[in-house]
Amino acid sequence: MTGEFDIIRKYFAPLAADFDGAFNLGDDAASLPALETVITKDLLVEGVHFRARDSRSSVAKKALRVNLSDLAAKGARPLGYFLGCVWPLGVKEETIAEFAVGLREDQDQFKISLIGGDTTAHIVKGAPLTISVTMIGALGSAGMIRRSGAAPGDDVYVSGSIGDAGLGLAALNGEIKFAAAHKLYLAGRYQSPSPRVSLGGALGGHASSSIDISDGLIADAGHIAEQSKVAIDIFADKLPLSDAAQSWIEKADDADAALAQLASFGDDYEILFTAPATRRRSVELASQVTKTPVARIGTVVRGKGVRLLSAAGAPIAVARAGFDHFAG
Amino acid sequence: MTGEFDIIRKYFAPLAADFDGAFNLGDDAASLPALETVITKDLLVEGVHFRARDSRSSVAKKALRVNLSDLAAKGARPLGYFLGCVWPLGVKEETIAEFAVGLREDQDQFKISLIGGDTTAHIVKGAPLTISVTMIGALGSAGMIRRSGAAPGDDVYVSGSIGDAGLGLAALNGEIKFAAAHKLYLAGRYQSPSPRVSLGGALGGHASSSIDISDGLIADAGHIAEQSKVAIDIFADKLPLSDAAQSWIEKADDADAALAQLASFGDDYEILFTAPATRRRSVELASQVTKTPVARIGTVVRGKGVRLLSAAGAPIAVARAGFDHFAG
Numbered sequence: 001m002t003g004e005f006d007i008i009r010k011y012f013a014p015l016a017a018d019f020d021g022a023f024n025l026g027d028d029a030a031s032l033p034a035l036e037t038v039i040t041k042d043l044l045v046e047g048v049h050f051r052a053r054d055s056r057s058s059v060a061k062k063a064l065r066v067n068l069s070d071l072a073a074k075g076a077r078p079l080g081y082f083l084g085c086v087w088p089l090g091v092k093e094e095t096i097a098e099f100a101v102g103l104r105e106d107q108d109q110f111k112i113s114l115i116g117g118d119t120t121a122h123i124v125k126g127a128p129l130t131i132s133v134t135m136i137g138a139l140g141s142a143g144m145i146r147r148s149g150a151a152p153g154d155d156v157y158v159s160g161s162i163g164d165a166g167l168g169l170a171a172l173n174g175e176i177k178f179a180a181a182h183k184l185y186l187a188g189r190y191q192s193p194s195p196r197v198s199l200g201g202a203l204g205g206h207a208s209s210s211i212d213i214s215d216g217l218i219a220d221a222g223h224i225a226e227q228s229k230v231a232i233d234i235f236a237d238k239l240p241l242s243d244a245a246q247s248w249i250e251k252a253d254d255a256d257a258a259l260a261q262l263a264s265f266g267d268d269y270e271i272l273f274t275a276p277a278t279r280r281r282s283v284e285l286a287s288q289v290t291k292t293p294v295a296r297i298g299t300v301v302r303g304k305g306v307r308l309l310s311a312a313g314a315p316i317a318v319a320r321a322g323f324d325h326f327a328g
Numbered sequence: 329m330t331g332e333f334d335i336i337r338k339y340f341a342p343l344a345a346d347f348d349g350a351f352n353l354g355d356d357a358a359s360l361p362a363l364e365t366v367i368t369k370d371l372l373v374e375g376v377h378f379r380a381r382d383s384r385s386s387v388a389k390k391a392l393r394v395n396l397s398d399l400a401a402k403g404a405r406p407l408g409y410f411l412g413c414v415w416p417l418g419v420k421e422e423t424i425a426e427f428a429v430g431l432r433e434d435q436d437q438f439k440i441s442l443i444g445g446d447t448t449a450h451i452v453k454g455a456p457l458t459i460s461v462t463m464i465g466a467l468g469s470a471g472m473i474r475r476s477g478a479a480p481g482d483d484v485y486v487s488g489s490i491g492d493a494g495l496g497l498a499a500l501n502g503e504i505k506f507a508a509a510h511k512l513y514l515a516g517r518y519q520s521p522s523p524r525v526s527l528g529g530a531l532g533g534h535a536s537s538s539i540d541i542s543d544g545l546i547a548d549a550g551h552i553a554e555q556s557k558v559a560i561d562i563f564a565d566k567l568p569l570s571d572a573a574q575s576w577i578e579k580a581d582d583a584d585a586a587l588a589q590l591a592s593f594g595d596d597y598e599i600l601f602t603a604p605a606t607r608r609r610s611v612e613l614a615s616q617v618t619k620t621p622v623a624r625i626g627t628v629v630r631g632k633g634v635r636l637l638s639a640a641g642a643p644i645a646v647a648r649a650g651f652d653h654f655a656g
Contacts, residue, residue, distance in 0.1 A: 023474065027475045029398050029399065034364045034365075037362075038359050039357060041444055042412075043446045043448050045448060047451050070357050082462055083369075084370075084460045116369055118371045120376060120377075122376070124375060126454065127452070128450070128452055134410055136367075144357070144359045146355055148351075212356060
């Protein structure tokens with residue numbers, strides 16, 4: 001195995017070549033120009049946030065994309081990221097090379113740069129690959145979209161489709177059987193979330209609140225409700241579903257319960273947001289211009305908490321709202 | 329064990345209360361005003377960067393201080409930090425509480441704030457506590473002090489004393505015996521490095537290059553030499569030593585070899601910097617004003633690499649320059 005500095009020079013410095021203040025990773029710190037920024041940090045741990053058998057290239061992309069998704073939900077344009085990796089004991093150089101390929105592909109796709117970071121290795125056998133990404137975004141004149149701006153009467157929207165990542169994980173683990181094409185699609189939704197970077201950038205000044213869906217639609221709507229001091233009603237029959245998810249619902253004994261499950265699955269990395277009813281045309285335009293599907297799925301009301309309502313207007317029981325790393 | 333959100337609310341949100349853009353950790357991201365910033369990121373892994381038996385409060389401080397030290401070496405004033413923690417499986421709430429106490433004490437001492445972060449837990453038994461800190465500093469008008477500005481003829485300086493942390497670790501592990509007072513002092517130097525935040529802030533406009541000593545004096549001088557495309561001569565008899573280190577040198581069979589070892593130990597978190605000879609008075613003043621000892625230990629010359637020279641001017645062999653996480 002090559003040494004630490006060679007690894008940085010060979011695999012990581014090229015990823016920082018386009019960012020002046022990264023100094024080719026040859027200094028102790030990076031320097032950033034005076035910009036109003038939004039910063040987010042998400043950790044990924046093997047076995048918790050990705051599977052041991054997932055390709056290191058897809059893991060690299062996921063680490064970037066969960067952070068890109070956070071910035072998108074805040075209406076920020078991504079600039080670059082700081083990367084911290086703790087590799088397993090005895091990691092092979094090819095593994096790091098493959099990880100760097102994933103970073104490069106997503107840097108090109110999302111026009112971002114590596115800015116700085118730290119690389120080290122475990123000394124305990126079996127300790128998992130741990131990845132920490134801190135991502136920096138620039139704000140437009142409309143400022144950051146908070147979780148706390150939703151007001152009674154606002155519409156509730158979500159991008160893309162709901163529950164696919166959870167079904168994808170279940171499909172990969174063999175817990176649910178799908179037709180081959182559906183399995184491929186759902187697995188991709190779990191392994192390579194598509195952060196809604198363009199849509200997020202277009203929502204500034206229109207959305208009253210926003211969050212990306214990582215804990216699950218219901219749980220994340222709960223975060224908006226809590227921070228905005230409102231309640232949120234979501235209409236189960238308005239939830240946007242992929243063909244694959246639709247096929248699963250159709251086979252379910254209890255369609256409402258199945259919808260509730262989709263609304264509880266995490267890792268979708270869609271944007272859940274609210275906007276005043278006067279902004280319906282602006283939201284539609286943002287969706288069209290950025291070629292991102294957006295569905296109106298609910299309404300903000302006075303009160304507390306989140307209700308999932310059937311077509312008949314009856315509350316649907318939601319068993320489990322999101323994943324808690326410390327529950328037990 | 330309380331849930332993830334309760335942990336954040338109870339232990340971490342209070343640490344972010346003073347920073348407006350942290351939104352009490354109640355949003356997906358933090359927002360920072362338009363400032364010219366320096367950003368650094370350092371990972372700490374249990375067993376690699378701190379010992380399993382070190383108190384979680386001292387570990388919290390070390391995680392902050394290694395990053396504060398990076399900012400100090402760049403001439404930046406620390407503002408705040410993003411914190412990522414991966415706790416061991418089954419971590420107790422008291423452990424997290426103790427960790428938060430350490431953060432609070434250092435936040436007060438160094439006038440910084442928690443700005444954002446992420447907290448999760450391992451699902452593999454025996455996987456170590458892993459801490460990722462990304463720290464943000466503000467730059468004065470003199471800009472960032474790079475590694476690359478040293479020029480032939482410059483003086484080489486170092487703050488504080490050299491090799492204490494390495495001796496401290498050896499003392500803690502029972503590999504070297506010291507008098508009780510010396511052991512206590514050295515252990516403190518290993519477990520609670522004192523980042524030279526004030527001195528760093530006073531060196532802007534005077535130092536031509538700078539780095540903090542984490543890999544070891546010789547190795548870090550090597551980083552400056554490489555980035556500045558110069559050679560560095562260090563005079564062994566000018567190395568500033570603590571009383572404890574001095575007592576160890578006096579007992580050594582080969583004093584030069586022992587000095588070389590001190591100059592190879594990592595984790596000192598002193599500032600190693602260069603400045604033109606015309607700035608000697610400015611450096612002296614910076615040292616006085618910030619009450620930080622500074623020793624002139626060498627000179628920058630044309631060429632490549634770092635030489636440790638005896639009082640007679642003969643090169644002293646240096647066995648091992650710094651620690652490589654991937655060597656093996």
